[in-house]
Amino acid sequence: xxxxxxxxxxxxxxxxxxxxxxxxxxxxxxxxxxxxxxxxxxxxxxxxxxxxxxxxxxxxxxxxxxxxxxxxxxxxxxxxxxxxxxxxxxxxxxxxxxxxxxxxxxxxxxxxxxxxxxxxxxxxxxxxxxxxxxxxxxxxxxxxxxxxxxxxxxxxxxxxxxxxxxxxxxxxxxxxxxxxxxxxxxxxxxxxxxxxxxxxxxxxxxxxxxxxxxxxxxxxxxxxxxxxxxxxxxxxxxxxxxxxxxxxxxxxxxxxxxxxxxxxxxxxxxxxxxxxxxxxxxxxxxxxxxxxxxxxxxxxxxxxxxxxxxxxxxxxxxxxxxxxxxxxxxxxxxxxxxxxxxxxxxxxxxxxxxxxxxxxxxxxxxxxxxxxxxxxxxxxxxxxxxxxxxxxxxxxxxxxxxxxxxxxxxxxxxxxxxxxxxxx
Amino acid sequence: xxxxxxxxxxxxxxxxxxxxxxxxxxxxxxxxxxxxxxxxxxxxxxxxxxxxxxxxxxxxxxxxxxxxxxxxxxxxxxxxxxxxxxxxxxxxxxxxxxxxxxxxxxxxxxxxxxxxx
Numbered sequence: 347x348x349x350x351x352x353x354x355x356x357x358x359x360x361x362x363x364x365x366x367x368x369x370x371x372x373x374x375x376x377x378x379x380x381x382x383x384x385x386x387x388x389x390x391x392x393x394x395x396x397x398x399x400x401x402x403x404x405x406x407x408x409x410x411x412x413x414x415x416x417x418x419x420x421x422x423x424x425x426x427x428x429x430x431x432x433x434x435x436x437x438x439x440x441x442x443x444x445x446x447x448x449x450x451x452x453x454x455x456x457x458x459x460x461x462x463x464x465x466x467x468x469x470x471x472x473x474x475x476x477x478x479x480x481x482x483x484x485x486x487x488x489x490x491x492x493x494x495x496x497x498x499x500x501x502x503x504x505x506x507x508x509x510x511x512x513x514x515x516x517x518x519x520x521x522x523x524x525x526x527x528x529x530x531x532x533x534x535x536x537x538x539x540x541x542x543x544x545x546x547x548x549x550x551x552x553x554x555x556x557x558x559x560x561x562x563x564x565x566x567x568x569x570x571x572x573x574x575x576x577x578x579x580x581x582x583x584x585x586x587x588x589x590x591x592x593x594x595x596x597x598x599x600x601x602x603x604x605x606x607x608x609x610x611x612x613x614x615x616x617x618x619x620x621x622x623x624x625x626x627x628x629x630x631x632x633x634x635x636x637x638x639x640x641x642x643x644x645x646x647x648x649x650x651x652x653x654x655x656x657x658x659x660x661x662x663x664x665x666x667x668x669x670x671x672x673x674x675x676x677x678x679x680x681x682x683x684x685x686x687x688x689x690x691x692x693x694x695x696x697x698x699x700x701x702x703x704x705x706x707x708x709x710x711x712x713x714x715x716x717x718x719x720x721x722x723x724x725x726x727x728x729x730x731x732x733x734x735x736x737x738x739x740x741x742x743x744x745x746x747x748x749x750x751x752x753x754x755x756x757x758x759x760x761x762x763x764x765x766x767x768x769x770x
Numbered sequence: 771x772x773x774x775x776x777x778x779x780x781x782x783x784x785x786x787x788x789x790x791x792x793x794x795x796x797x798x799x800x801x802x803x804x805x806x807x808x809x810x811x812x813x814x815x816x817x818x819x820x821x822x823x824x825x826x827x828x829x830x831x832x833x834x835x836x837x838x839x840x841x842x843x844x845x846x847x848x849x850x851x852x853x854x855x856x857x858x859x860x861x862x863x864x865x866x867x868x869x870x871x872x873x874x875x876x877x878x879x880x881x882x883x884x885x886x887x
Contacts, residue, residue, distance in 0.1 A: 395835075401780070411881050494821075496829065546775045
């Protein structure tokens with residue numbers, strides 16, 4: 347049996363894991379290991395060949411593989427160890443990581459602290475229960491992206507896309523450029539969950555129609571998809587009879603949401619937030635288990651990799667500090683969701699562990715204009731932030747200054763979003 | 771007056787471009803938005819990203835991009851040009867794959883390191 351001791355073990359070598367490991371090493375952690383189940387580092391970035399990554403972090407526009415390479419290149423100098431083709435099976439309460447790889451066999455790896463960066467997975471046809479036949483030709487958008495961009499296979503010629511998440515939009519353009527006809531992008535909600543720029547440059551640029559408040563009500567086909575029936579939905583998202591449109595197509599791509607991949611976290615006993623499907627985290631991305639941290643899409647699904655990087659650097663820094671100094675103590679404030687707020691990250695703030703300010707990330711539950719974000723406590727508004735435009739597809743961020751912490755009552759703050767005219 | 775959504779960055783500002791006043795742009799959050807609004811109505815351009823075949827590498831495809839913008843109307847011509855391209859591993863990020871693509875003054879460059887097998 348292979349056994350080894352590390353300061354920090356990072357589970358997953360995508361953008362979150364890369365940033366966390368590098369930052370842990372920079373913060374002084376001597377032995378840092380990344381465990382990655384794929385044969386290369388970079389995670390989802392490897393198949394995201396489009397550009398637009400890194401505008402915040404590098405101040406330039408990079409493709410996914412280039413963004414990943416910027417971090418991968420630094421690992422050797424930073425002294426970060428990498429184990430590829432390594433599957434983590436279990437993480438026990440004493441922070442022993444059980445993993446195996448073809449090369450090393452079964453490993454027992456002990457860590458002073460652990461960062462969970464497993465990312466997320468796509469929701470599938472099963473998760474949304476689309477009626478109809480079960481022919482070949484129904485893919486999740488990300489799977490189709492992998493086949494096309496990494497393996498080099500064209501997945502279809504006439505395509506209907508369900509869901510208007512960013513991956514679906516990006517694939518609409520990608521398939522069109524490779525010669526497919528994308529007949530429609532169908533979205534259940536009355537608004538798109540993708541970034542505005544992607545609606546413009548992936549759909550509008552290629553005259554691909556976006557059907558809002560529509561869904562797929564039937565998939566027909568014997569061996570391969572032959573037809574898809576789309577119908578308009580009412581306010582309760584039920585299909586309206588008589589509004590059916592039939593598309594002759596051979597392929598359906600699903601871009602219907604992402605779910606943080608937390609099987610390992612749950613197994614380890616990490617407390618999970620039902621709203622994010624990710625670990626409940628403190629201000630430094632520490633989970634409910636002392637010394638176990640989490641960051642990136644495993645915590646909450648991000649729109650921009652730049653924010654994954656920033657969040658993961660926070661986790662990596664904290665993991666290195668924990669390995670050196672142990673647990674930060676002190677009083678803890680709960681962050682509660684107020685009006686129009688679907689979730690917040692972090693969910694808990696240890697006030698003594700905040701330097702100058704704490705950044706709170708959240709999503710709203712609908713599309714709004716001219717709103718004010720309020721952070722309140724004990725009935726008093728402590729901080730307000732104006733926003734012209736808010737949407738569920740755009741993660742929001744506010745910076746809550748430490749100078750206001752003395753005004754917090756009952757150990758709770760509430761983040762809410764109200765109309766400008768209703769703001770105090 | 772034309773309303774546009776800016777695609778320069780993920781923020782997606784709602785622009786208004788006044789064609790009758792020298793394509794003056796309002797609603798932009800930064801100078802790049804103003805430049806985009808003007809250009810989008812006069813000469814729209816896009817960066818093209820795709821993949822090309824690789825032989826003898828650890829991967830079958832290398833991702834590529836144009837190192838500048840192409841006229842929007844030439845994107846499909848550029849895609850056809852990429853069809854016949856086959857690279858030999860190793861490929862390094864920044865390697866020029868096609869020089870002066872379609873004579874448009876931009877190069878196609880690799881965006882992925884593909885080591886030799």
